[in-house]
Amino acid sequence: MKKLRLDQRHVPLAATLVVCVLLYVLTGLQYPSFFSPLVLADLFSDNARLGIAALGSTFVILSGGIDLSVASVMALATMFMAAAVERFHLNPALAIVLTLLVGSGVGYLNGALIHFFDLPPFLVTLATLFLARGCCFLISMSPVAAEAPFFQSFGEAGQHLGTITLHLGTIVFAGVAAACIYAAHFTRYGRTVYAMGGNEQAARLMGLPVGKTKILVYVFGGLTAALAGIMAMANIPSGDPLNYLGQELDVIAAVVIGGTVLTGGVGYLAGTVLGVLILGIMQDFITFGNRDAAWTQITTGLLLFVFVAMQTILSRWKPRHRSTGPLHATVRNA
């Protein structure tokens, strides 16, 4: 039988898992009602928005880029949905498709500018952050309430399992997570993303479609951000141009706490799901205890620091490989 041994690459993921379980148990011991399956179901549905966006962003970060525009695209999606259904009386299904197209469009703009003109992702997505937020203001300067019957049923949709309800958000989150994990680890696209993030030059020399994949990564980031915005409308049925201000940080924090390294090439999609759950449990801990919301930001920052410090120390500390052979060693050191 093979000995169960922790690979060094899996240490960040394992640490994330341990922290997630520890936090869950600690919160449950502090507030016994926290262990109720209802709370667990809500944990997923409340964080579906953050989770879906973070999964898309994970690909961007894995590829060696960064997407600062996610929060603005989320806000734009809510504005666009609300305006399309309420003002132009579009069919909700058509509105959803259009919203997803708008999100992907912003993503395509990001990817195309970064790829074709060799601009830094940081600056380009910063500009689209302003652009998407500006488009929100173009639609309306004040919040648009979504009162159509569709939004009512949208918020209530879900699968009942005994006493608990799996909300639509939870189901979509699970679906997106499964699709992302499959895409990252079992498809050519996923392997190209990892290769690009590890060493773009090498990936290009290997003949991988770097340019196409880069654009696709940002398109997917925009698409998931728009989807996240639509899903958020199940909880809060309105479009607000000031929604999610500064939440690009939460998305990036969730990805980093999930064990993905910001330089790209290293990380797991499952880690991002755990990272989102950690942030969600922390949020619950703070609201259950009626503490100041400021603690959310402080603990997020601290967690970020601890995880990145751990990653940095781990990447410096390289154990000698005894039986892995020369090829394996070079791949690891690359």
Added chain:
Amino acid sequence: MSPQAVLEPVSTTRMRGGAFGRLHLWGKLLWPALALAILLAVDGICIRGFFSVSIVQGRLTGTLVDIFRYGAPAMVLSVGMTFVLATGGVDLSVGAIMALAGAIAAKAAMPVSLNGMGMSPGAGIAIALLVSVLAGMWNGMSVAWLGMQPIVATLVLMVAGRGIARLCIGAANVPLSGVIWTALHNPHLTLPTAPVIVLVVAIVAGLLTRATSIGLFIEALGGNPVASRYAGVRVGLITFMVYVFCGLCAGIAGMISSADVMIANASSTGMYMELDAILAVVIGGTALTGGRFSLVGSLIGALLIQTLQTTLIYKVPIQQTLVIKAIVVLAVCLLQSAEFRRKSIAVCARIGLSRTRKAAAQVAS
């Protein structure tokens, strides 16, 4: 480290300080200065009395003065940010440090009965600046000694800083009062205070880096940290100091921008200011990848952003300002991209070629 940065020949000419080096520096400054000049010219034509500056009740007033006044926080930030970007790093936490400094200053000056510390406003400002230096030290420590990536290392304070600020003064606005705040806000002097502070900070920073060899060390470190270490530059110390200075600049900017509205607020002070500062530096010709820097360029960049903002307020309905700002940002980024210039020249050449071909065909027929 990219191979281009290692093989960059320009920095050597620049270091030699020869005529070509100086010419090259002016070339770098040309684009942002030209953009600013064009924008000002358009403003001068479109907005009546744009350039008129007068003294009303003993105070200098006019649109140009306002640009300097309201652009002051971004200009101070861009000074600190220039050095950070020149080392190849980035400081995302400056906006949060601005809010934190404002909150600390307000908290220290609040009376004890209101949960404050009951100090004088001046002492509050001193403590706030000290705290921003401490915040800079935290960033510097994370980057220089823990070896964290600058984006993440400063992301920590970007998230947590506003939380700490909120813990100090809550989510509400806290009014600031006292002679020193009034002096910062609108003094009984001819000159507004904020631009004077900018000038002092910029001159001190310029002397510190260009009159000593520190500037050279920063550029060397941004160009190639490994080579600099072998050459005997104390890479860790320089990196640390750069973040500390950036923190101090953020604190000063926080004071100026709190004094602008005479209010400390944990969430609205310095919102998205880090992005404006980085943009100003990049417009000014300092690359995000590190290496050479230009303080004057960064100041011009910050002025350009503020002039644009002021123009938009005058000329464009408020709901369109952000979109136009985004488009200008993209345009400036594109102009600076070598790839874009090469491609657009190629496209122009192709169009020109097809025209000449068409003309030749017409002549032939």
